[in-house]
Amino acid sequence: MRMLLMGNGAIARGAVEGGVQVAAGYPGTPSSEVLGTLAALAPDKNIYVEWSVNEKAALEVAAGASYAGARAMVTMKQVGLNVAADPLMTLAYIGVKGGLVLVVADDPGPHSSQNEQDTRKFAAFAKLPVLDPATPAEAKEMARQAFALSEQLALPVILRPVTRVCHVCQDVAVDENAAFAAPAGRFEKSPDWTIFPGLAAKKHVWLNRQQEAARQLFNSSPFNALYGSKDELSPAGVIACGVSFNYVQEALQLSGISLPVLKTGTPYPLPDEPVLALLRRVDRVLVVEELEPVVEEQVIRLAWRHGLPVRISGKHDGFLPREGEFSVDRVQPVLLAWLCADGAAKGAASGPELPRKEGEAGVHRGQPDPAGVEAAAGISASTPEPPPLPVRPPVLCAGCPHRASFYAFKKAAEGKDAVFTGDIGCYTLGNAPPLNTVDTCLCMGASVNIAAGLYRVEPERPHVAFLGDSTFFHTGLPGLINAVYNNARIVLVVLDNRTTAMTGHQPHPGLGRTAMGVQGKELDIARLAAACGVEFVRRADPYDLEAAINVAAEALAFPGPAVVVMRRECVAVTKSTSRCLIDPEKCLNCRLCIEELGCPAIFPGPEHPEIKGQCNGCGLCAQVCPAGALEEAVK
């Protein structure tokens, strides 16, 4: 059966066909839908699926399942792997019993991330094999085969899809009836599960040997294949990794050029046989891969060790950038420039029309621009410049409770020169005008510790840390304990909107509902804070502006660590039935409602502000209006 699947859905399907029994993860764009899909399939396929509090917990849960012989999967985004790095680095030494696959989604661009770290490099650092799919269909196949590979090598295997695989939809063949006869799981006791320096020393030798074993397996992997010109000798060839393969193929086709292209889906450890076979046929090779030169460096090493006189181009000689996402537009001019560099393509590159985006192409340094063709847009060459286009950054939703919480603290801290440290979630958008209430953002759970650190240097200044409910459980809690232990005078505001909103509304321990929909214990954030020793803990409803401002003012005045839980459901979940209307008679057209809040549902009109359909009737603007011109109504 063929289904239209998003890459993440395809990976989940592949995992099911590959016999996954236990899956755990923490949401993070672009990885979240893998676990979401598995959770939806769980009851039918008899799989256990959980959202864990963070990536470290998820990996350890999966490791435990694997120790007992089950096939297990962990999902996260690239920065999540940093949180899981501690168990990962040593799990590589211990090894696994049941196949263990980590899905770590990378985000070249970046589109939705705080950095562009390359998981392939992380895999090489951890000495673990990594698979890099070009399409959702390939990602599914890799997910399916990765469990057996993991068992064969007794190592965790990393599947690293990028955003343009995770969030690409493709028609994919699905086997609804695939069945995997799972062995009955049982943990067999052995000293090999307990890492001590002695075992680590022994296992390090084993781990290094496994690198060669993995390389051998990858030599015959279906995820590596040679495309294009099969001529015995060719002056030039390309090695392309993951999604870059698509861009290379399309660029060659658009340019009417045929070259041997080695596609690799196994960037580490790079299989030597197909690479050497290509290197022996060509004089020059261009390695095309997004982000770090992981494949390129292994190719250089191979060529050097085998004394092959091949010129290897890529990132090290500046043809390709180490940053950002690739596309046909970025790859095509580079490919042509590289071919032209010493005429190796024998004129093949002359003449083709090159559609390309201004400022995106010709990214290589010091190379002549072979394209030299202006962007061929869908409008004629003589088309004038368009009128200025408004910038449209993402903003908090209309009626988002975070807007009200930020505003309450901003009001309470007026004239106090407060610093607002932010965290990872929708609420990072509180940085934008007119709120301007996110002065720092680093990584999950950092807000509270950054505030505490700032406090050490400027103790007279108020420091207010904001983080979300899910982030509080992820890594916020240890920071709070640290602040109490070391008596940092900070205010931690937990923006409790009862969901993990940014990544698509996953549940978390504060709700008690699990990934598979089972209702269990709700962990109460305020009671947790009190149990951590915080002496000032208050709950407030951000929609009640006056009360929220009062609580904020009290918290700011408290001489020790203080916690305020701002609790109100995410409007994207509740789908409100009310809205605000403006009374033109009463409105002074002072525009305070617009200028104070930046709600996307209010915009200036000819006589008075107008309220649009996406208003959720949160009532915040009504509480800001000095004339009482805004009133709640039914949608």
Next chain:
Amino acid sequence: MSLDIVITGVGGQGNVLASRILARAAMAAGLAVRTSEAIGMAQREGVVTSQVRMGDPLWGALIPSGGADVLLGFELAETVRGLPRLKPGGVVVASAAVIVPVTAALGLAAYQEEDLRNYLRRNVENLHLVDAGALAEEAGHPRAVNTVMLGALAGLSIMPFDAEHLLRTVLDIVPAKYRGINSRAFELGRRAVGGY
């Protein structure tokens, strides 16, 4: 034969759904298909661009700049922003809807509605400007804009399948109680471009 469609709009307008419907229709017609869009932060009222590729040959999901056959614009300024993605002589089906961003409401950016509309009229040869919002209301629900736009696209007879096929896909996906509204919205969109 292959067809590359770029859909532009503002987060929350539902262009991701439009891209899925087109992809399903293509798949049901036996064509290979790829779609791509940035999911995540941009969906909070930011710029959202979807790409749909169908037919043969297909490599990646990203349409080369200046290579799209069709630009389906859900919002006026975003349609203008998307123009460089269109190939020379490509078709633009655009909704006349205007969504003023917060930056403009705060006076930090300008939204020159008339200029943008005139720019499209003067510079796009194959322009079909549709009052999708009004047609959706006429069909029975403001959220039927999506279907109006798909109807308009189908009315141009440039898809590798016919309008009825696309309508069937739409009706397959929407909840049963909204089928009437969506059929009407589709027909209104189709008629708006003279598609009979």
